[in-house]
Amino acid sequence: MEINVERVKEIRQRTGIGMMECKKALLEAKGDIEKAIVILRKKGFARAKEKMSRETAEGLIGSYIHMNGKIGVLVEINCESDFVAQNEEFRELVKNISLHIAAANPRYISSEDISPEVLEQEKEIIREQFKDSKKPPEILDKIVQGKLGKFYEEVCLLDQPYIRDDKISVKELVATHIAKFGENIRISRFARFELGKP
Amino acid sequence: MEINVERVKEIRQRTGIGMMECKKALLEAKGDIEKAIVILRKKGFARAKEKMSRETAEGLIGSYIHMNGKIGVLVEINCESDFVAQNEEFRELVKNISLHIAAANPRYISSEDISPEVLEQEKEIIREQFKDSKKPPEILDKIVQGKLGKFYEEVCLLDQPYIRDDKISVKELVATHIAKFGENIRISRFARFELGKP
Numbered sequence: 164m165e166i167n168v169e170r171v172k173e174i175r176q177r178t179g180i181g182m183m184e185c186k187k188a189l190l191e192a193k194g195d196i197e198k199a200i201v202i203l204r205k206k207g208f209a210r211a212k213e214k215m216s217r218e219t220a221e222g223l224i225g226s227y228i229h230m231n232g233k234i235g236v237l238v239e240i241n242c243e244s245d246f247v248a249q250n251e252e253f254r255e256l257v258k259n260i261s262l263h264i265a266a267a268n269p270r271y272i273s274s275e276d277i278s279p280e281v282l283e284q285e286k287e288i289i290r291e292q293f294k295d296s297k298k299p300p301e302i303l304d305k306i307v308q309g310k311l312g313k314f315y316e317e318v319c320l321l322d323q324p325y326i327r328d329d330k331i332s333v334k335e336l337v338a339t340h341i342a343k344f345g346e347n348i349r350i351s352r353f354a355r356f357e358l359g360k361p
Numbered sequence: 362m363e364i365n366v367e368r369v370k371e372i373r374q375r376t377g378i379g380m381m382e383c384k385k386a387l388l389e390a391k392g393d394i395e396k397a398i399v400i401l402r403k404k405g406f407a408r409a410k411e412k413m414s415r416e417t418a419e420g421l422i423g424s425y426i427h428m429n430g431k432i433g434v435l436v437e438i439n440c441e442s443d444f445v446a447q448n449e450e451f452r453e454l455v456k457n458i459s460l461h462i463a464a465a466n467p468r469y470i471s472s473e474d475i476s477p478e479v480l481e482q483e484k485e486i487i488r489e490q491f492k493d494s495k496k497p498p499e500i501l502d503k504i505v506q507g508k509l510g511k512f513y514e515e516v517c518l519l520d521q522p523y524i525r526d527d528k529i530s531v532k533e534l535v536a537t538h539i540a541k542f543g544e545n546i547r548i549s550r551f552a553r554f555e556l557g558k559p
Binding site for chain 2: 222224226228231233234236238241352356359
């Protein structure tokens with residue numbers, strides 16, 4: 164099978180993974196770019212997971228001012244070495260995540276940051292919507308779990324579809340960069356101010 | 362008495378008040394720039410105070426990234442009209458206050474934002490320092506008040522000496538701009554991230 168170099172380059176650009184690995188994945192996917200990316204993402208994720216427990220003491224504070232000063236974002240993204248922090252691509256990642264936060268307005272970083280009270284309230288709202296449906300409790304529980312997943316995608320930064328490529332989540336965007344840099348990366352905090360809104 | 366135009370210009374630049382008023386103040390101060398500024402500041406403050414209760418629904422979100430991404434600041438500064446918000450000098454003020462926050466690391470906007478617990482603790486620390494001094498209680502109270510003032514100057518943005526001109530406080534810097542624009546201006550919130558520090 165002939166491998167189109169342009170396709171390999173596109174995959175490399177979208178995943179940040181080395182040319183050889185991209186070529187292998189494209190062969191494995193029989194020339195289908197999307198499939199090749201899925202293959203690489205799975206591998207990338209596997210590699211990223213090993214690193215996700217490593218300490219991150221370096222990093223960058225980034226900011227983004229949107230709409231002529233009506234919205235502003237401040238974010239701290241950590242990595243393991245100052246070498247990576249000063250890398251142009253890491254700076255680009257910080258910029259893109261700031262921009263994402265400005266546009267997508269997350270309330271939390273991860274679903275683990277939601278307080279038990281808010282979570283319970285959300286479950287209550289979902290149950291209320293289905294209270295006349297006469298579904299058995301085990302089905303209702305599944306519905307609640309599914310709807311909660313949707314809720315996380317709305318309010319949790321890591322679960323939100325990435326604003327510049329909604330086929331991946333912000334979590335996956337970060338994982339791709341963990342694989343790329345070979346270092347753990349963590350979004351540790353953010354602030355988002357919208358003019359006149361608390 | 363002859364009035365030096367350069368001096369009038371310097372006063373105007375430092376206070377933002379009209380040339381005529383600067384000239385009058387310089388005459389009143391017998392050519393002494395610092396005295397003239399004090400005179401103007403008193404007038405400016407008087408004018409600013411009238412405006413300090415007015416509603417501020419417009420403004421700008423500003424940010425400042427310091428030390429190559431190790432410190433970042435996000436600030437919301439409000440004014441009354443979008444016309445003032447879009448003014449170059451207002452933008453400059455937002456920038457300067459962001460820079461000040463990055464450098465001076467305030468913990469609160471105003472002394473009113475300090476919780477009663479923290480305030481009580483601070484008073485306790487001061488009293489402890491003087492417990493062997495055998496000063497009468499009314500003197501001790503005065504000392505506590507004085508030391509509290511110093512504490513405010515350390516931790517409250519509005520009471521801090523302005524980093525680019527420590528002869529004025531940030532409160533006075535803002536008051537000067539209230540006088541200049543003829544609109545109320547309010548620093549409503551800020552976030553300051555320092556890499557790896559909570």
